[in-house]
Amino acid sequence: MSETKTKTVRRLGDVVFANLAFFAGVSILATLATVAAFLFVQSVPAFTGPEIEASKDGFWAYVLPYVFGTVYASVIALLIATPLAIGIALYISHFANRRFAQLLGYSVDLLAAIPSVVYGLWGILVLAPFLNPTFMWLNENLGWIPFFSGQVSATGRTMLTVGIVLAIMVLPIMAALIREVFLQTPRLHEEAALALGATRWEMIKMAVLPFGRTGIISAAMLGLGRALGETMAVAMVLSPAAVINFAVLTSSNSNTIAANIALQFPEAGGNYTNLLIATGLVLFAITMVVNMIARWIISRRAEFSGAN
Amino acid sequence: MKQTVQRQRFQKKNVALAGLGVIASLVLTGCAVNEQPGYQQNGGEPTQVSDLVGTINGSGSSAMAAGQEAWIAAFQILNPGVTVNYDPTGSGTGRAQFVEGATSFTGSDSYWNDTELAGQFPSCEAGTLPWELPIWISPIAVIFNLNGISNLNMDGKTVAGIFAGKINNWSDQAIAATNPGVDLPDLAITAVHRSDESGTSKNFTDYLAAVAPDVWTVGPIEAWPSEYGGEGAQGTSGVVSAVSGGNGTIGYVDASRSGELGTVSVKVGDGFVGYSAEAAAKVVDASPLVEGRESFDLATKIDRNTTESGAYPIVLVSYVMGCNDYVDDAQAELVRAWGTFLVSVEGQNVAAVSAGSAPISDSLREKAQAIIDQIR
Numbered sequence: 001m002s003e004t005k006t007k008t009v010r011r012l013g014d015v016v017f018a019n020l021a022f023f024a025g026v027s028i029l030a031t032l033a034t035v036a037a038f039l040f041v042q043s044v045p046a047f048t049g050p051e052i053e054a055s056k057d058g059f060w061a062y063v064l065p066y067v068f069g070t071v072y073a074s075v076i077a078l079l080i081a082t083p084l085a086i087g088i089a090l091y092i093s094h095f096a097n098r099r100f101a102q103l104l105g106y107s108v109d110l111l112a113a114i115p116s117v118v119y120g121l122w123g124i125l126v127l128a129p130f131l132n133p134t135f136m137w138l139n140e141n142l143g144w145i146p147f148f149s150g151q152v153s154a155t156g157r158t159m160l161t162v163g164i165v166l167a168i169m170v171l172p173i174m175a176a177l178i179r180e181v182f183l184q185t186p187r188l189h190e191e192a193a194l195a196l197g198a199t200r201w202e203m204i205k206m207a208v209l210p211f212g213r214t215g216i217i218s219a220a221m222l223g224l225g226r227a228l229g230e231t232m233a234v235a236m237v238l239s240p241a242a243v244i245n246f247a248v249l250t251s252s253n254s255n256t257i258a259a260n261i262a263l264q265f266p267e268a269g270g271n272y273t274n275l276l277i278a279t280g281l282v283l284f285a286i287t288m289v290v291n292m293i294a295r296w297i298i299s300r301r302a303e304f305s306g307a308n
Numbered sequence: 309m310k311q312t313v314q315r316q317r318f319q320k321k322n323v324a325l326a327g328l329g330v331i332a333s334l335v336l337t338g339c340a341v342n343e344q345p346g347y348q349q350n351g352g353e354p355t356q357v358s359d360l361v362g363t364i365n366g367s368g369s370s371a372m373a374a375g376q377e378a379w380i381a382a383f384q385i386l387n388p389g390v391t392v393n394y395d396p397t398g399s400g401t402g403r404a405q406f407v408e409g410a411t412s413f414t415g416s417d418s419y420w421n422d423t424e425l426a427g428q429f430p431s432c433e434a435g436t437l438p439w440e441l442p443i444w445i446s447p448i449a450v451i452f453n454l455n456g457i458s459n460l461n462m463d464g465k466t467v468a469g470i471f472a473g474k475i476n477n478w479s480d481q482a483i484a485a486t487n488p489g490v491d492l493p494d495l496a497i498t499a500v501h502r503s504d505e506s507g508t509s510k511n512f513t514d515y516l517a518a519v520a521p522d523v524w525t526v527g528p529i530e531a532w533p534s535e536y537g538g539e540g541a542q543g544t545s546g547v548v549s550a551v552s553g554g555n556g557t558i559g560y561v562d563a564s565r566s567g568e569l570g571t572v573s574v575k576v577g578d579g580f581v582g583y584s585a586e587a588a589a590k591v592v593d594a595s596p597l598v599e600g601r602e603s604f605d606l607a608t609k610i611d612r613n614t615t616e617s618g619a620y621p622i623v624l625v626s627y628v629m630g631c632n633d634y635v636d637d638a639q640a641e642l643v644r645a646w647g648t649f650l651v652s653v654e655g656q657n658v659a660a661v662s663a664g665s666a667p668i669s670d671s672l673r674e675k676a677q678a679i680i681d682q683i684r
Contacts, residue, residue: 054531124546129553153539154498154554236546239539240503241532251498251539263542266370267505267530269400 036284043278049271054264063279068244069159069254070283073234074227076163076248081171082220088171089178094204105179112172120236123165128156128237135160135249150250157239160248165233170223177222181215182208214298221294228287234259257283361389362642368394368402368415371507372444372626374663376415382658383649390642399507399626406431406438406629412639413630413646415444417507419598419607420629431639432631439604439683441676443651444626444659445666447588448512449563450572453551454478454493459582461486463575464519464612470558471499471516472524473537478556486575493556500550500559503540505530511624512560518612519621560622563588564664574622577615585666587620593669594619604632604679606672623666633684640683647680 046052047059055062088108092101132155139152185208193203240255240263255263261276268276366376373396380392397405399416406414409430419440429438450467452460462470466482469475475482479494502509507530514528526533532540541550544561551559551569558572563583573580581587594616598607612621628650634640649655656667668676 124549124553151496154496154557155500155539155550156553157539157541157550235503235542238503239541239550241534241537241540243534252534252537255503263504264531267398267507269398269404 039277039281039284042274043281044274045271046274046278049274052270052272052275054272055275059275059278062242062275063257063282065242065244065254066257066260066279067282067286069240070228070256070258070286072246072254073159073162073166073238073256074224076160077166077170077227078220078224080164080167081174081223082216084167085171085174085178085219085223086216088175089182090204090208092175092179093182094200094208105176108172108175108179110172111168112176116169116230116232117236119165119169120233123161123233123237124157127165128158128161130156131161131164132156139249146246147248150245150247152249153239153251155239155251157237158249158251159238159245159253162234162238162253163248165237166227166230169230169233170226173226174219174223177219178212178216181212181219185211217297218294221290224290224294225287228256228283228290229258230256231258231262235262358387358645359389360387360642360645362638363391363393364413364639364642364646365411366392366394366402366413366415367397367405367411369399369417369444369507369626370396371399371417371446371624372396372415375444375659375665378658378662379650379655382655383646386649387645390645392646403629412634412636413628413643415626415628416440417510417624417626419627420605429631431635433633433635436631436633437602437605438629439602439606439632439679440627440629441606441647441651441679442592442608442625442627442672443656443668443676444628445588445592445668446624446626446664447563447583447585447620447666448508448560448622448624449566449583450558450560450574450622451548451551451566451569452558452572453554453569454495454556457490457492458570459573460490460570461573461575461580464516465523467572467574468516468520468523470497471501471513471536471538473499473535474523486580495556498554498557499538500541500547500554500557501532501538502547503532503542506543507624507626508544508560508562512622514610515612515622562624562664574620576619576621577617579617581618581620583620583622585660587618588623588666589669589672590616591619591621591623592625593671602632604682606675606679630683632682637684644680644683647683648677651676651680 046055088104092104092108096104132153135152135156135158138148139150142148189207189211190203193207198206234256238253238255238259239251240259241252242255243252244254245252257279261280265273265276373394376394376396380394383392384390394415395402399418402411402414403416403420403424405411407424407427407429412431420438425437428434429436432438450462454460460483462483463486466475466486469482476497477494478492478497484490484492509532510528510530513524513526516524517527526536532538539550539557541547541559544565547559547561548565548567548569551557552567566583571582573582591610591614592608594614595608595611598605598609601607607627608625610621610623610625614621628647630643630647631640634643651668651673653667653673656665656673659665660667
């Protein structure tokens with residue numbers, strides 16, 4: 001009797017909290033819907049209005065280099081950041097002594113707090129000039145690889161520099177997430193591996209990495225999401241052109257969608273503004289697709305991970 | 309280890325305190341800026357203060373934004389009762405807002421086109437047209453970074469060739485021909501342009517298109533054509549840092565920002581002219597007015613091909629525009645005072661000092677003042 005009674009009692013606090021939580025949850029959907037609706041509605045005049053000088057060859061011809069640039073820069077960033085992030089996470093979770101690991105953990109979190117405009121400045125004033133001699137060397141010695149071919153930029157403000165800046169920017173969030181996942185590896189799995197005579201590396205290979213695989217994938221996708229949308233640092237560092245170019249050391253680099261909007265919007269007027277918003281819609285779609293693929297991979301892999 | 313942790317904590321606290329200090333000082337200075345009369349008292353010298361009261365709203369050119377800021381600050385000291393607002397929305401938007409009647413003056417990098425003049429201006433009495441005055445002159449310097457060389461002479465065709473990607477080595481004959489005795493290195497040229505749309509690009513390429521139409525074939529543009537290559541950088545600061553960061557780089561920026569970098573003197577007539585305030589003002593005087601305009605419309609077709617000796621043709625000229633006959637007479641009085649200040653020696657110098665523009669010549673000032681006096 002008393003048991004059923006306690007179950008049905010609802011105090012004011014419960015009601016208020018349940019509703020607050022409900023609204024918090026719904027607000028995410030509402031925000032997303034508002035942004036999507038804004039992008040849709042504002043994109044329409046770009047197609048129905050008078051012809052825009054910038055997109056006289058059609059919308060897709062206009063946006064394609066930027067789509068390419070967005071994806072290309074993010075992929076480079078991810079290629080650099082993922083192994084590094086796994087390394088950092090492994091070191092913090094399994095190698096470093098506890099005190100040092102803590103310090104390292106704080107520093108990684110601190111990296112995440114640096115605003116992107118500062119990364120942009122650092123990219124222009126420090127990283128680009130620093131990397132330029134390396135770029136020259138790469139071009140001279142490995143110029144036969146298409147990626148390193150072409151006339152090397154004299155200032156170092158290239159796609160590869162942007163990729164590295166982006167990699168550093170997405171590193172903290174990736175490292176933090178992967179570290180948390182690695183720390184959750186069941187103690188028993190690790191000890192079992194060690195008991196079977198595995199070295200530390202073998203233990204990590206057998207117990208930690210398989211367990212953390214989905215975590216690594218979600219971390220990579222989170223990093224990719226941030227890299228795709230990064231605006232300020234790219235706008236400041238990259239020397240852009242409206243071309244599709246695989247070479248990463250030249251002055252003509254495909255701009256990213258977000259950076260292009262940031263660069264062109266201040267002086268845009270009429271339905272050129274709508275054209276820029278339409279490219280924003282494309283970016284929105286790309287980000288959504290990336291996230292969906294990530295979800296799909298994670299759900300497919302979940303049963304193979306050590307989590308269950 | 310423990311010590312480091314403690315020190316970290318201590319530093320954190322310090323940072324927090326410093327942060328508080330910054331916020332507090334921001335809040336305090338924020339108050340001070342609004343108190344115009346107080347500022348005036350602190351100035352010491354008693355200034356002649358007008359008793360005009362009211363608000364003038366304007367919007368438009370962002371190229372002029374720094375100048376407008378300086379003008380507004382100085383004007384409000386002389387006229388404590390008047391509030392001037394200027395929103396740097398960009399020239400196109402600024403003109404559109406004026407045409408809608410939302411503002412009583414506007415700043416624009418290009419003069420009224422005929423379609424706009426044929427339409428209505430709600431702030432002005434029906435059937436009357438606005439005045440426009442080219443009173444913001446900003447020279448554009450061609451800057452370069454080349455070891456030990458601080459000045460080079462080039463004709464328009466060479467400059468166009470460099471920025472169109474057709475001349476790509478500093479030892480090129482075209483450059484050497486106009487610079488006898490200068491030891492030009494065998495070094496690739498990196499031409500830096502603005503990656504954002506900008507009036508600076510438009511005026512610079514307008515010059516290239518005018519002096520070398522067969523080399524610079526795309527006309528005046530704001531967005532750089534990708535087939536011309538070169539390197540893009542964001543904003544004036546971006547171009548300056550790209551040019552100073554590279555070796556063998558060349559770019560174009562507001563002259564006030566050229567700093568220590570080498571600059572190009574361009575060929576005008578038989579000589580070579582470097583940028584200077586006087587040279588920039590001179591080209592405006594030497595250029596013809598647009599034909600078929602009202603007497604109070606000083607729309608000027610900048611003559612980039614001028615042969616006037618000592619005139620520097622790479623300038624950005626912005627106009628200030630307002631009604632010749634306001635519907636609101638109180639507004640007319642305010643704008644008259646505002647306009648008089650803008651063209652005055654003092655007003656032009658204020659802009660020159662804080663925003664690096666070139667003061668207008670005396671002859672232009674006389675013409676402009678006559679037009680402003682007629683505002684009703």
